[in-house]
Amino acid sequence: MGELRTTVEVRKAAELAEAEDIESTSRFTLKKAFALMHRQPLGTAGLFIVLFMILMAIFANYISPYNPVENDFMSMGAAPNGEHWFGTDQFGRDLLTRIIYGARTALFVGFSSAFIGATIGLVLGVTSAYFGGYFDLLFQRVMDIFMAFPLIIMALAVVTALGPGTVNVIIAITIPFVSRCARVVRSSALAIREIPYVDAARALGFGHNRIVLRHMVPNVMAPYLIMITSFLGQAILLEASLSYLGLGVQEPTPAWGLMLQGGAEEYAESAPWIAIFPGLAISLAVFGFNLFGDALRDVLDPKLRSR
Amino acid sequence: MFRYIVKRILLVIPTLLGAAVLVFLLLRMIPGDICELKLAGTGGYFDKEALAICQKELGLGRPLLVQFFEWIWGVMRFDFGVSMWTNRPIIEEIGLRFQLSLEIALLATFSATLIAISLGVTSAIKQDTWIDYLVRLFSIAGIAMPSFWLGILIILGLLISTQAWFGEPWMMPIEYTPIWVDPIANLSQVIWPALATGYRYSAVATRMTRSAMLEVLREDYIRTARAKGLLEKVIINRHALKNALLPVITVIGIEFAFLMGGLVVTEQVFNLNGLGKLFVGSVSNNDYTMTQALVMLVALIFVATNLVVDILYAWLDPRIRYN
Numbered sequence: 213m214g215e216l217r218t219t220v221e222v223r224k225a226a227e228l229a230e231a232e233d234i235e236s237t238s239r240f241t242l243k244k245a246f247a248l249m250h251r252q253p254l255g256t257a258g259l260f261i262v263l264f265m266i267l268m269a270i271f272a273n274y275i276s277p278y279n280p281v282e283n284d285f286m287s288m289g290a291a292p293n294g295e296h297w298f299g300t301d302q303f304g305r306d307l308l309t310r311i312i313y314g315a316r317t318a319l320f321v322g323f324s325s326a327f328i329g330a331t332i333g334l335v336l337g338v339t340s341a342y343f344g345g346y347f348d349l350l351f352q353r354v355m356d357i358f359m360a361f362p363l364i365i366m367a368l369a370v371v372t373a374l375g376p377g378t379v380n381v382i383i384a385i386t387i388p389f390v391s392r393c394a395r396v397v398r399s400s401a402l403a404i405r406e407i408p409y410v411d412a413a414r415a416l417g418f419g420h421n422r423i424v425l426r427h428m429v430p431n432v433m434a435p436y437l438i439m440i441t442s443f444l445g446q447a448i449l450l451e452a453s454l455s456y457l458g459l460g461v462q463e464p465t466p467a468w469g470l471m472l473q474g475g476a477e478e479y480a481e482s483a484p485w486i487a488i489f490p491g492l493a494i495s496l497a498v499f500g501f502n503l504f505g506d507a508l509r510d511v512l513d514p515k516l517r518s519r
Numbered sequence: 520m521f522r523y524i525v526k527r528i529l530l531v532i533p534t535l536l537g538a539a540v541l542v543f544l545l546l547r548m549i550p551g552d553i554c555e556l557k558l559a560g561t562g563g564y565f566d567k568e569a570l571a572i573c574q575k576e577l578g579l580g581r582p583l584l585v586q587f588f589e590w591i592w593g594v595m596r597f598d599f600g601v602s603m604w605t606n607r608p609i610i611e612e613i614g615l616r617f618q619l620s621l622e623i624a625l626l627a628t629f630s631a632t633l634i635a636i637s638l639g640v641t642s643a644i645k646q647d648t649w650i651d652y653l654v655r656l657f658s659i660a661g662i663a664m665p666s667f668w669l670g671i672l673i674i675l676g677l678l679i680s681t682q683a684w685f686g687e688p689w690m691m692p693i694e695y696t697p698i699w700v701d702p703i704a705n706l707s708q709v710i711w712p713a714l715a716t717g718y719r720y721s722a723v724a725t726r727m728t729r730s731a732m733l734e735v736l737r738e739d740y741i742r743t744a745r746a747k748g749l750l751e752k753v754i755i756n757r758h759a760l761k762n763a764l765l766p767v768i769t770v771i772g773i774e775f776a777f778l779m780g781g782l783v784v785t786e787q788v789f790n791l792n793g794l795g796k797l798f799v800g801s802v803s804n805n806d807y808t809m810t811q812a813l814v815m816l817v818a819l820i821f822v823a824t825n826l827v828v829d830i831l832y833a834w835l836d837p838r839i840r841y842n
Contacts, residue, residue, distance in 0.1 A: 353537065354537065357534055357537035360534050360537075360538045360818040361538070362776060362779055362821065365779065368783065368798070369545055370545065372545075372546060372802045449665055456667050457783070458803070472667070472668060490668075491664075494663075494664075494665055495660070495663045495665070498663040499659065502659060502662060
């Protein structure tokens with residue numbers, strides 16, 4: 213072809229290269245990952261915090277220096293020192309160990325409620341958009357009812373009905389998430405329903421299940437993933453709040469919110485580390501998930517940038 | 520406009536009714552009932568007869584449908600019944616605490632709005648400078664930090680700093696003093712929880728203000744205003760901010776309703792006798808009637824706030840009204 217002469221040709225070549233670039237993004241390479249990291253420094257920081265938390269939770273029993281439920285009556289409320297880096301609580305339990313194990317509780321509750329809530333919401337939202345009509349209208353009104361409460365009030369009402377405990381906390385957090393995810397997914401799915409390939413699938417005589425699950429659900433993955441990451445931080449905060457109120461995870465299970473409940477205020481003056489470190493852990497985890505979620509949202513769907 | 524408002528109000532009724540059904544059924548799913556708890560509290564051992572009498576008194580044995588309609592009929596006349604735990608009228612119990620919670624909520628909203636708009640606008644104007652990064656860090660941290668932990672930190676800070684300055688630690692008063700009786704005593708109590716809940720609130724609103732401002736500042740009419748040679752101050756305040764405020768108002772409205780949730784935890788931290796504490800107490804006591812009434816109250820505030828925001832929005836932006 214030789215050299216490019218006119219500006220039109222140059223622009224065309226650039227467009228072509230760009231198109232190839234977009235096409236090749238489906239293949240994941242290390243170079244591309246680094247480029248993405250460079251463009252999203254905050255998101256990368258978030259990713260590292262999240263990975264750190266996950267590793268901490270998985271390897272809790274290898275890296276923590278003590279047993280999380282063992283009381284050491286010789287050093288109750290000890291200040292941070294060489295043996296106990298974060299100090300001990302009023303029962304002489306090592307705070308660092310309990311924070312490391314607390315990551316397990318927080319991530320377990322966070323991931324399960326975010327994943328279950330968003331997935332049920334995904335299926336419901338797409339189904340509602342697909343069928344439309346009266347079904348959709350009724351479904352929307354039901355979601356409105358669930359949305360008529362702030363997250364924590366809804367979760368508290370569920371905990372009242374089910375009682376405290378780790379599994380019930382997950383259920384309590386999941387329920388309000390369903391309606392929130394369903395609503396967002398529904399609006400994306402409404403647009404997808406109008407695209408001809410759904411008509412084509414219907415014309416081919418595919419069943420409702422197949423169209424919803426195989427043709428529509430995969431196309432609303434972006435809002436779904438965004439909702440999951442934004443739920444993760446919220447779920448960790450909610451779990452901590454419920455546990456702090458004594459209505460969530462119960463003693464002696466190590467949980468960050470629970471650690472702030474008993475001694476934190478009572479010993480605020482004499483042992484402030486009991487109040488400081490678990491709160492830092494909660495904030496860092498939520499901070500990490502939020503940063504990562506924001507970056508993910510920017511990469512996957514810039515239009516959703518509402519907040 | 521009138522038609523829009525009527526339509527919007529009519530939509531609220533089924534939502535509230537549905538919320539009532541949901542709450543009612545949810546609380547009836549509880550395995551142990553309040554009578555067991557109440558009697559167990561008096562001495563550990565209790566006989567079946569006392570339990571039956573208690574259940575009959577509170578009307579727990581009757582069909583659910585009857586109980587539900589009786590309750591709804593009462594709610595429509597603002598009669599929420601009596602608390603199953605204290606036997607006092609619920610409206611009275613709520614009234615006692617409403618003032619405190621409302622004051623905290625209003626104070627938090629007011630300060631959060633002020634902070635959010637000034638920080639958000641500054642951050643947008645100085646995009647990608649150190650000021651912008653600082654504001655963004657401040658707001659991301661505000662969303663990540665649990666308000667109850669911030670509350671604990673505030674208490675801790677107060678104790679330590681007053682110890683250092685005055686030689687003895689100072690704690691805010693626990694007894695509520697109405698603002699018209701003693702404004703200083705009132706504020707010295709209410710300002711801290713307002714700060715703890717307001718931080719998150721302002722963080723959310725700051726982020727919204729910033730992104731809305733950034734979007735508006737790229738509009739053509741802003742460039743036109745600049746080309747006309749208008750003062751930058753006029754462009755920001757009169758042209759940009761006015762349009763950027765729309766989504767901010769929504770967020771402030773939504774967060775105001777969420778504030779109720781924040782208060783639930785924060786009042787516990789500061790040991791304040793407000794609606795939030797009443798709520799947690801009634802949840803732990805299985806006090807159905809009280810929990811029901813409080814959840815309905817929150818739903819009502821939530822729905823009403825959304826209604827006001829929608830109407831305000833339609834009023835400010837004619838495009839919505841005519842859609």
